Amino acid sequence: MEEEDDCPELVPIANIQQSGQSGDKIPVTIITGYLGAGKTTLLNYILTEQHNKRIAVIVNEFGEGSAVEKSLSISQSGELYEEWLELRNGCLCCSVKDKGLKAIENLMQKKGKFDYILLETSGLADPGIVSVVDAKYTLQHLAEEKPEGLINEAARQVALADVIIVNKTDLVSQQELEDVRIAVRSINGIVKMLETQRSRVDLTEILDLHAFDSTFGGSLQDKLIPVASHPHLDKSIVTVTFEIDGNVNEEKLNLFIQDLLWEKNIKDSSGNTMEVIRLKGLVSVKDKAHQVIVQGVHELYDLEETPVSWQEDSQRLNRMVFIGRHLDKDILRELFLATVNV
Numbered sequence: 001m002e003e004e005d006d007c008p009e010l011v012p013i014a015n016i017q018q019s020g021q022s023g024d025k026i027p028v029t030i031i032t033g034y035l036g037a038g039k040t041t042l043l044n045y046i047l048t049e050q051h052n053k054r055i056a057v058i059v060n061e062f063g064e065g066s067a068v069e070k071s072l073s074i075s076q077s078g079e080l081y082e083e084w085l086e087l088r089n090g091c092l093c094c095s096v097k098d099k100g101l102k103a104i105e106n107l108m109q110k111k112g113k114f115d116y117i118l119l120e121t122s123g124l125a126d127p128g129i130v131s132v133v134d135a136k137y138t139l140q141h142l143a144e145e146k147p148e149g150l151i152n153e154a155a156r157q158v159a160l161a162d163v164i165i166v167n168k169t170d171l172v173s174q175q176e177l178e179d180v181r182i183a184v185r186s187i188n189g190i191v192k193m194l195e196t197q198r199s200r201v202d203l204t205e206i207l208d209l210h211a212f213d214s215t216f217g218g219s220l221q222d223k224l225i226p227v228a229s230h231p232h233l234d235k236s237i238v239t240v241t242f243e244i245d246g247n248v249n250e251e252k253l254n255l256f257i258q259d260l261l262w263e264k265n266i267k268d269s270s271g272n273t274m275e276v277i278r279l280k281g282l283v284s285v286k287d288k289a290h291q292v293i294v295q296g297v298h299e300l301y302d303l304e305e306t307p308v309s310w311q312e313d314s315q316r317l318n319r320m321v322f323i324g325r326h327l328d329k330d331i332l333r334e335l336f337l338a339t340v341n342v
């Protein structure tokens, strides 16, 4: 038995920087989705389709016990390799940050030859999240009432996704499909939606997501598609966005985000704690020439400076997206405003 906090072999950063590709990062796409939605069908499609892309796939089968084996398939110019990767923690959202990523780095070191990594999980994880939903059953899953305090799992997966694949369109009418579109939009107002049969999707749409570029290229207002609310659905998860001019004070911004995600002491007007599942932002930090991206998944968040610089001071602004429960736009806006121009 290994030590509890043993990680797969650590790879010195200097040794990873040999691929000579754009930067040193290999995009990671995570495939999630409700039971039976078509994740395996999608993986099989990705691995058998002729695409001239080198893709590593890690399938995270949630099992009993703490040590769960993961099948790892690598498709390299048509060939399929299988390896086993062990993530001791069955929850990828925890392990992907540490052990999972180190295992992936280790894998890259060994093979050094692929362009994309896919993780399949029914839990949640980091950016680049593709969620497969079943066109026939998703409305039913979204409408399931959960005991107070629990988030509907299907709704959470929609909330977390950067791309939603509405699969099994062969099983529904145009009207039913339209209802699914509306339901998805009402939860996640900025997600990219694709519609498929047998998960046959254009791979360029789901690999190398640049999740944040696609969110913030162009006006956020254009991406937010307003929808009429659907009477039968759990309307508790919503998307809130706003844009505010000016520069933020980084320390105050951190405190605001920590109050929201960690301390959980920000409440809506009825006294309910605001629960943020997904947070995205493009912010202008005072005295920083470059645009900064904020990204959060549950309690985890990061500020990351992008290579993009602000063109001129008059353009500096902050765009924020919050997806979660009990979110009050006016209160969030006021709190954010207090971090600006100080």
Ligand SMILES: Nc1nc2c(ncn2[C@@H]2O[C@H](COP(=O)(O)OP(=O)(O)OP(=O)(O)O)[C@@H](O)[C@H]2O)c(=O)[nH]1
Pocket: 033, 034, 035, 036, 037, 038, 039, 040, 041, 042, 167, 168, 169, 170, 171, 196, 197, 198, 199
């Ligand atoms: N009619 C129809 N069936 C589909 C489609 N895509 C997948 N299926 C079927 O749906 C079933 C479930 O698909 P999977 O790919 O195994 O789903 P999954 O999300 O991996 O399922 P779990 O791993 O059990 O969560 C299989 O019987 C597929 O053949 C589709 O577009 N239309």
Ligand SMILES: [Zn+2]
Pocket: 091, 092, 093, 094, 095
């Ligand atoms: Zn976790």
